[in-house]
Structure formats: structure tokens, C-alpha cells
Amino acid sequence: MSYKTIIGLEIHVELKTNTKIFCSCPAEFGGEENTKCCPVCLGLPGSLPVINKKVIEFAIRAGLALNCNINERSRMDRKNYFYPDLPKAYQISQYEIPLCKEGYIEIETENGSKKIRIRRIHIEEDTGKSIHLEDGISLLDYNRSGVPLIEIVTEPDMNSSKEVHSFLENLKSILEYIDISDCKMEQGSLRCDININVKNKDKNIETNIVELKNLNSFKAAVRAIDYEEKRHIDLLEHNRNTDKETRRWNDIENKTMKMRSKENIEDYRYFPDPDLVYVVVDRKWIDKVRKELPELPREKVERFKRYYNLSEYNARILASSKNIAKFFEDTCNEVENSKLVSNWIITEVLRRIKEEGIEIDKMKINHKDFASLMRFIMNKTISNSMAKKIFREMIITGKAPQEIIEERGLKQITDNETINGIIQEVLKSNSKSIEDYRNGKKKALGFLIGQVMKETGGEADPQIVNKLIKEALS
Structure with missing residues (x-):
């Protein structure tokens, strides 16, 4: 059977602005829980967001570096869903009109250069963080709530874990060069979700798309893809299919595990955020950001x-x-x-x-x-x-x-007279090696050089030793 793995990525990149996306709370990592939040990032009634201009600039910078077209007019939308670490029960994001679209990154593969298309880059806010304790109690830290993100969504152009790894390495390098994120995966600054399915090319059938979450390193992403690829192929070989679901990677058990059924776009009930105006960027600003790219x-x-x-x-x-x-x-x-x-x-x-x-x-x-x-x-x-x-x-x-x-006292010995004296002593003690060398055994020369280097504590110039030993033996 001939199979084709189809992979697309959704990468969340935390921007290193001083303040959050819609308020003046610090966006820095760490600190005591719930000390870097305010009514806006807590989503309290009556609070109003104001967009951070630096977030838009950083997103434009990313779009230009990744060969995207920049929409001069884009919109903030509400993505509605409930999680304990999302106090408003909606996330402010972009859906219909993202800031950046239609870009690409070129990667090197075994078959040469390959272009991986980028469907869109949009700006959004991060959620808080749930901390699950062993006794079943969960605690919530809202310091991260409202930290600015860009989400980079690729087309399903990758076909192996190697290609994904190459793409992520290239992307991380570009983001570091343009200085919009520290890309520290261990701190959540760069997070990757993977959409994967497998097609049986002989029968023209394919598995449902599965989303993989909780991937906190490139190594974990590679291992999760390899696991899912084998799982999907096994299902196809037994005339079965996987559910359309979200799975998480378990690093300890080295496998993916089901989290929940995957939501459809309709489930999020996107609509324009009534508290925010359109994001309008003029061509002069875009050209200025382009000129400042490193x-x-x-x-x-x-x-x-x-x-x-x-x-x-x-x-x-x-x-x-x-x-x-x-x-x-x-x-x-x-x-x-x-x-x-x-x-x-x-x-x-x-x-x-x-x-x-x-x-x-x-x-x-x-x-x-x-x-x-x-x-x-x-x-x-x-x-x-x-x-x-x-x-x-x-x-x-x-x-x-x-x-x-x-x-x-590690200076190299380069004096010919000193080295010659040591060579003569070594040759006197190794007549058998001299005979072997003259009988065509070239390894004997290496042995003699090694003995000289040993006598000098490795401080003699090897090139001079080689030259002088050959002269002595001839």
C-alpha cells in the first residue's frame, strides 16, 4: 500500500511587548500568581479593551519576514468558548480578515527545496493558566491572560516529521532574527498544534484530521507525528477511521491520548468585537516596517x-x-x-x-x-x-x-633541535618499528610519531614531528 501523510501547523507565538494586547499590565513571564492582571484581562463587566500598537507592528514584521501580504484593513473578532482560564468566555482574535495572509517559508528536504505555504497570521490574546494539583483541585493564574500572540497557520503542505522539524527550525530562526519573540518553548512563548491525517493513495481514502496539542518541544512534535502516522496507517489497514478529535501528547508514555471531540468553526460563533474598531494600517507604515527588517x-x-x-x-x-x-x-x-x-x-x-x-x-x-x-x-x-x-x-x-x-605551561614546542633530540631517543628505543617502516608498514610511522608526542606531553608541533621523523628514517 502507498500512503501519504498530510500535515498542517498552527503555531502560537508570544510577542515580547512590554505590555499586554488590550491593557497596560506587564506581559513578562513569571511572577507571583494573579499579580499581573486588571479588570480588562480578567474580563470584568464594564472594562473596555484598547489595542496595543506595538502588537500590530510586530505582527506586520512577522508577515513581511514570512513573505505575506498585509491587509491594510483587518478586524478583531470574538471567538466564543468556555474554559476556566478564559474568564470572559470568549477570546478576542481575528477570523474573517486577518492582518497577514498568503505567505511561505522555504525548507530543505531530501528532494531539494520545498515551499511551505502560510495561510494566515492573525493577532489574538492569550488565555490564563490552569494549575492542576494531585488532590484533584485546580487553581487559576490569570497573569498570562491578555498576553499578545500571533497565530501562524500553514497550509497542509508537510508530509513528514522531518519536514515539520525543518519548518519549525526555520520559523524559530526567522522570529528570533526579527526580534518579536524570545521563542522559549519551555516558557510557552512558542507553542505548536499539529493537524494530521493519512491518505491511502491506492484506494483514495483518508483518515479524519486529528489535532495534536500540548507539544512543548520540537522533539515532542516529531515523536507525536511519527506516532500518529503509524496509528492512522494501522487504522486504514484495518478498514477503520479515527474520530475527528483533539489529542494530547503524553511524553511519559510516548503516545497521544484523546482529549475531546474537535470543535467545528460554527461552534465558536465568531462575530466582530463591538468594543474594538477596525485595524487600519497604511502603506507608509508597512513600507517603514519593511525597511527596518534585518x-x-x-x-x-x-x-x-x-x-x-x-x-x-x-x-x-x-x-x-x-x-x-x-x-x-x-x-x-x-x-x-x-x-x-x-x-x-x-x-x-x-x-x-x-x-x-x-x-x-x-x-x-x-x-x-x-x-x-x-x-x-x-x-x-x-x-x-x-x-x-x-x-x-x-x-x-x-x-x-x-x-x-x-x-x-602549555606552549607548543616548535624548535627543530629540541624535537630532533627527542626523535633520536625514540628511534633508539624502537628499532623494530623502524624495520617495519622500511618494509612498507606505514602504520609504524604513526606509532613513532605517537611516541614522540607522548614524550613531549603533546606539546610538539605534529607537522614538524612528522617531517623530522621522515627525514631521520630516510
Whole structure:
């Protein structure tokens, strides 16, 4: 049987404005429960919302960065539903006329570049938060109620968990570049709902669309998609179908579980919000926001390839994060060896910060310290292997490389006479290896070089050792 998985996404992005969308309460994360709310975000009778202009600007910025058309006239609507953490029993959102529409993001797949269409981007308010205790009691925190969001809705253009992961990584990178959200999934700043079903192409039948919620990481999204894909295929193979439902991902049991039957659009009873006027943006404002957009990831990749002579792979990794790209360019301004800097960031820096669980801009060292380390490698003061040990200590202690080199006496031995003396001692003790080398066993050379490096504590220049041993053996 031939199957096709069909996936569309709904991504909620929390905007990092100072205040909420319809009132002056702070929009920051955390704090004591129910201390950052007022009659407006609590939905008390008689309170009136006033829209935050910065929210509209951030949404326009997102729309332009994601290749959308901007509606110069859009409308706020009421989406009616009851949940305990939604005190008004409706959410102010956009339905019929969103602010942004018809955009796209290009992703790289095994078959080349693929365009994922974006149906719409609209602005809305967030709800409060329910806290469920073990004894069955639920508490409500309304600090998050009224925090501004954009919802990005894609067309069902993705066909695998790999494509979804690539899309989300690209989207997160763009949102960080344009500086409208911190995109911290663990704090709920970036939340993803997945709509998925599977089609049997041979029989031309497909399962009902299921919505997956509560996905708090890209890894969880991938695992949930893979699970649902297998579940839907199994249903089709047994001539069954899934309910049109909303399911949640259980990270502990590694499976999806039914939450409720999925609502239809009619159930929300959308209608224009009578307390808010139309959102009207003129072309001058849109053009001003467009001019203020920074260089975006895809543009940066092309510039890195052209200006720094990087490979496509290296350029993509370095441009994937605004902070990584900045660290790379700041270092290159100090050191004229972009290839060395690029390779070191990709292999050592990113590995070390992953082990430490920190972001690159939170390291104890700055780009100037890192540039100094690169210069010590370039002028052969230290070897590459010594540099790795020094960098590990730099990350942990925050010390400059010069300080660590002096403390540990780690300067590389480059004096030919000194190295030659050690080579002669090694050769005297390893006549069998000399004989093996002369009989064509090339591994013997590697052994002898290793012995010299051992005698020097790894401080001899490997290239000089290699050259001098070959000369001695000939």
C-alpha cells in the first residue's frame, strides 16, 4: 500500500511587548500568581479593551519576514468558548480578515527545496493558566491572560516529521532574527498544534484530521507525528477511521491520548468585537516596517558563502541562530581566518555550550577571548588538541586563553633541535618499528610519531614531528 501523510501547523507565538494586547499590565513571564492582571484581562463587566500598537507592528514584521501580504484593513473578532482560564468566555482574535495572509517559508528536504505555504497570521490574546494539583483541585493564574500572540497557520503542505522539524527550525530562526519573540518553548512563548491525517493513495481514502496539542518541544512534535502516522496507517489497514478529535501528547508514555471531540468553526460563533474598531494600517507604515527588517537567515547564508567562502552546510549552521551568527562575525573581525573560526564554532563551541546547557551569548567568555585562542593556534603557540583543552577550561572558568597557557605551561614546542633530540631517543628505543617502516608498514610511522608526542606531553608541533621523523628514517 502507498500512503501519504498530510500535515498542517498552527503555531502560537508570544510577542515580547512590554505590555499586554488590550491593557497596560506587564506581559513578562513569571511572577507571583494573579499579580499581573486588571479588570480588562480578567474580563470584568464594564472594562473596555484598547489595542496595543506595538502588537500590530510586530505582527506586520512577522508577515513581511514570512513573505505575506498585509491587509491594510483587518478586524478583531470574538471567538466564543468556555474554559476556566478564559474568564470572559470568549477570546478576542481575528477570523474573517486577518492582518497577514498568503505567505511561505522555504525548507530543505531530501528532494531539494520545498515551499511551505502560510495561510494566515492573525493577532489574538492569550488565555490564563490552569494549575492542576494531585488532590484533584485546580487553581487559576490569570497573569498570562491578555498576553499578545500571533497565530501562524500553514497550509497542509508537510508530509513528514522531518519536514515539520525543518519548518519549525526555520520559523524559530526567522522570529528570533526579527526580534518579536524570545521563542522559549519551555516558557510557552512558542507553542505548536499539529493537524494530521493519512491518505491511502491506492484506494483514495483518508483518515479524519486529528489535532495534536500540548507539544512543548520540537522533539515532542516529531515523536507525536511519527506516532500518529503509524496509528492512522494501522487504522486504514484495518478498514477503520479515527474520530475527528483533539489529542494530547503524553511524553511519559510516548503516545497521544484523546482529549475531546474537535470543535467545528460554527461552534465558536465568531462575530466582530463591538468594543474594538477596525485595524487600519497604511502603506507608509508597512513600507517603514519593511525597511527596518534585518538581514534574514536565508540572506545571511548566501552572504556567508560569498563573503567568507563557507560551504552551504557551515553557512546554514552559523546563520541558523542570530547569536551564533553574531559570534562568528565578531570573531572574524578580530581574526582573518574564517574557515578556522567556522570549523571551531561548529565542532567545539556548539558542542560545549550544548553540554553546559547554555546559549552562546551566555558563555563566560566573549568573542575577543575566542579570537585570542584562534590566534594562538594560527601562530603555532599551541596545537589544536591543546586548544581544545584550553577552550574547555575557558568555558568553565571564564579565564582568557593567555592566562591558562601561562598557568599550565602549555606552549607548543616548535624548535627543530629540541624535537630532533627527542626523535633520536625514540628511534633508539624502537628499532623494530623502524624495520617495519622500511618494509612498507606505514602504520609504524604513526606509532613513532605517537611516541614522540607522548614524550613531549603533546606539546610538539605534529607537522614538524612528522617531517623530522621522515627525514631521520630516510
